[in-house]
Amino acid sequence: MDIDTLSLAELKSLRARVDRAINSFEERKKKEALKAVEEIAREKGFTLAELTEAAQTKTRKPVRPKYANPADASQTWTGRGRKPLWVQAALADGKTLDDLAI
CATH class of the missing domain: 4.10.430 (H-NS DNA Binding Protein)
Known part of the structure:
Protein backbone atom coordinates (compact mmCIF):
# COMPACT_ATOMS: atom_id res chain seq x y z
CA MET A 1 0.00 0.00 0.00
CA ASP A 2 1.42 3.35 -1.01
CA ILE A 3 0.07 5.83 1.52
CA ASP A 4 1.51 8.78 -0.38
CA THR A 5 -1.16 8.35 -3.04
CA LEU A 6 -4.09 8.29 -0.61
CA SER A 7 -6.40 11.25 -0.11
CA LEU A 8 -6.87 12.92 3.29
CA ALA A 9 -10.19 11.15 3.81
CA GLU A 10 -8.61 7.79 2.97
CA LEU A 11 -5.70 8.48 5.33
CA LYS A 12 -8.09 9.38 8.17
CA SER A 13 -10.09 6.24 7.51
CA LEU A 14 -6.92 4.17 7.51
CA ARG A 15 -5.81 5.77 10.78
CA ALA A 16 -9.18 4.96 12.40
CA ARG A 17 -8.92 1.34 11.24
CA VAL A 18 -5.34 1.08 12.55
CA ASP A 19 -6.37 2.58 15.92
CA ARG A 20 -9.21 0.04 16.20
CA ALA A 21 -6.85 -2.78 15.28
CA ILE A 22 -4.32 -1.67 17.91
CA ASN A 23 -7.00 -1.42 20.61
CA SER A 24 -8.38 -4.81 19.66
CA PHE A 25 -4.91 -6.36 19.76
CA GLU A 26 -4.18 -4.85 23.19
CA GLU A 27 -7.50 -6.09 24.57
CA ARG A 28 -6.85 -9.62 23.28
CA LYS A 29 -3.38 -9.64 24.86
CA LYS A 30 -4.77 -8.39 28.18
CA LYS A 31 -7.41 -11.13 28.18
CA GLU A 32 -4.78 -13.75 27.37
CA ALA A 33 -2.55 -12.52 30.19
CA LEU A 34 -5.45 -12.43 32.64
CA LYS A 35 -6.45 -15.97 31.70
CA ALA A 36 -2.85 -17.17 32.19
CA VAL A 37 -2.55 -15.47 35.58
CA GLU A 38 -5.90 -16.89 36.72
CA GLU A 39 -4.78 -20.36 35.68
CA ILE A 40 -1.52 -20.05 37.64
CA ALA A 41 -3.40 -18.82 40.70
CA ARG A 42 -5.84 -21.72 40.39
CA GLU A 43 -2.94 -24.20 40.16
CA LYS A 44 -1.57 -22.75 43.41
CA GLY A 45 -4.97 -23.09 45.11
CA PHE A 46 -6.02 -19.44 45.06
CA THR A 47 -8.32 -17.20 43.15
CA LEU A 48 -6.97 -14.12 41.44
CA ALA A 49 -9.17 -11.98 43.70
CA GLU A 50 -7.56 -13.51 46.80
CA LEU A 51 -4.07 -12.76 45.50
CA THR A 52 -4.78 -9.21 44.42
CA GLU A 53 -6.55 -8.48 47.71
CA ALA A 54 -3.56 -9.79 49.65
CA ALA A 55 -1.21 -7.60 47.61
CA GLN A 56 -3.08 -4.38 48.39
CA THR A 57 -1.45 -2.24 51.01
CA LYS A 58 -3.26 -1.96 54.28
CA THR A 59 -4.16 1.52 55.42
CA ARG A 60 -2.83 2.42 58.79
CA LYS A 61 -5.02 3.75 61.53
CA PRO A 62 -4.14 7.17 62.86
CA VAL A 63 -1.86 7.09 65.89
CA ARG A 64 -2.94 8.88 69.04
CA PRO A 65 -0.75 11.84 70.00
CA LYS A 66 1.59 11.29 72.93
Whole structure:
Protein backbone atom coordinates (compact mmCIF):
# COMPACT_ATOMS: atom_id res chain seq x y z
CA MET A 1 0.00 0.00 0.00
CA ASP A 2 1.42 3.35 -1.01
CA ILE A 3 0.07 5.83 1.52
CA ASP A 4 1.51 8.78 -0.38
CA THR A 5 -1.16 8.35 -3.04
CA LEU A 6 -4.09 8.29 -0.61
CA SER A 7 -6.40 11.25 -0.11
CA LEU A 8 -6.87 12.92 3.29
CA ALA A 9 -10.19 11.15 3.81
CA GLU A 10 -8.61 7.79 2.97
CA LEU A 11 -5.70 8.48 5.33
CA LYS A 12 -8.09 9.38 8.17
CA SER A 13 -10.09 6.24 7.51
CA LEU A 14 -6.92 4.17 7.51
CA ARG A 15 -5.81 5.77 10.78
CA ALA A 16 -9.18 4.96 12.40
CA ARG A 17 -8.92 1.34 11.24
CA VAL A 18 -5.34 1.08 12.55
CA ASP A 19 -6.37 2.58 15.92
CA ARG A 20 -9.21 0.04 16.20
CA ALA A 21 -6.85 -2.78 15.28
CA ILE A 22 -4.32 -1.67 17.91
CA ASN A 23 -7.00 -1.42 20.61
CA SER A 24 -8.38 -4.81 19.66
CA PHE A 25 -4.91 -6.36 19.76
CA GLU A 26 -4.18 -4.85 23.19
CA GLU A 27 -7.50 -6.09 24.57
CA ARG A 28 -6.85 -9.62 23.28
CA LYS A 29 -3.38 -9.64 24.86
CA LYS A 30 -4.77 -8.39 28.18
CA LYS A 31 -7.41 -11.13 28.18
CA GLU A 32 -4.78 -13.75 27.37
CA ALA A 33 -2.55 -12.52 30.19
CA LEU A 34 -5.45 -12.43 32.64
CA LYS A 35 -6.45 -15.97 31.70
CA ALA A 36 -2.85 -17.17 32.19
CA VAL A 37 -2.55 -15.47 35.58
CA GLU A 38 -5.90 -16.89 36.72
CA GLU A 39 -4.78 -20.36 35.68
CA ILE A 40 -1.52 -20.05 37.64
CA ALA A 41 -3.40 -18.82 40.70
CA ARG A 42 -5.84 -21.72 40.39
CA GLU A 43 -2.94 -24.20 40.16
CA LYS A 44 -1.57 -22.75 43.41
CA GLY A 45 -4.97 -23.09 45.11
CA PHE A 46 -6.02 -19.44 45.06
CA THR A 47 -8.32 -17.20 43.15
CA LEU A 48 -6.97 -14.12 41.44
CA ALA A 49 -9.17 -11.98 43.70
CA GLU A 50 -7.56 -13.51 46.80
CA LEU A 51 -4.07 -12.76 45.50
CA THR A 52 -4.78 -9.21 44.42
CA GLU A 53 -6.55 -8.48 47.71
CA ALA A 54 -3.56 -9.79 49.65
CA ALA A 55 -1.21 -7.60 47.61
CA GLN A 56 -3.08 -4.38 48.39
CA THR A 57 -1.45 -2.24 51.01
CA LYS A 58 -3.26 -1.96 54.28
CA THR A 59 -4.16 1.52 55.42
CA ARG A 60 -2.83 2.42 58.79
CA LYS A 61 -5.02 3.75 61.53
CA PRO A 62 -4.14 7.17 62.86
CA VAL A 63 -1.86 7.09 65.89
CA ARG A 64 -2.94 8.88 69.04
CA PRO A 65 -0.75 11.84 70.00
CA LYS A 66 1.59 11.29 72.93
CA TYR A 67 2.87 14.83 73.38
CA ALA A 68 1.25 18.26 73.44
CA ASN A 69 2.66 21.76 73.40
CA PRO A 70 2.08 23.26 76.87
CA ALA A 71 1.67 26.72 75.32
CA ASP A 72 -0.83 25.54 72.66
CA ALA A 73 -2.67 22.28 73.32
CA SER A 74 -3.83 22.09 69.70
CA GLN A 75 -0.23 21.30 68.69
CA THR A 76 0.38 17.61 69.27
CA TRP A 77 2.91 15.00 68.22
CA THR A 78 2.66 11.22 68.11
CA GLY A 79 6.32 10.67 68.82
CA ARG A 80 6.90 9.34 65.33
CA GLY A 81 8.82 11.04 62.59
CA ARG A 82 10.65 14.34 62.87
CA LYS A 83 10.20 16.36 66.02
CA PRO A 84 8.06 19.45 65.51
CA LEU A 85 9.72 22.81 66.09
CA TRP A 86 7.85 23.33 69.34
CA VAL A 87 9.24 20.00 70.65
CA GLN A 88 12.74 20.96 69.59
CA ALA A 89 12.38 24.34 71.30
CA ALA A 90 11.08 22.76 74.52
CA LEU A 91 13.95 20.27 74.58
CA ALA A 92 16.43 23.08 73.96
CA ASP A 93 14.93 24.93 76.95
CA GLY A 94 15.75 21.96 79.17
CA LYS A 95 12.38 20.17 79.20
CA THR A 96 12.10 16.45 78.60
CA LEU A 97 9.63 14.50 76.53
CA ASP A 98 8.02 13.37 79.79
CA ASP A 99 7.26 17.03 80.52
CA LEU A 100 5.38 17.23 77.20
CA ALA A 101 3.52 13.92 77.57
CA ILE A 102 -0.25 14.04 77.41
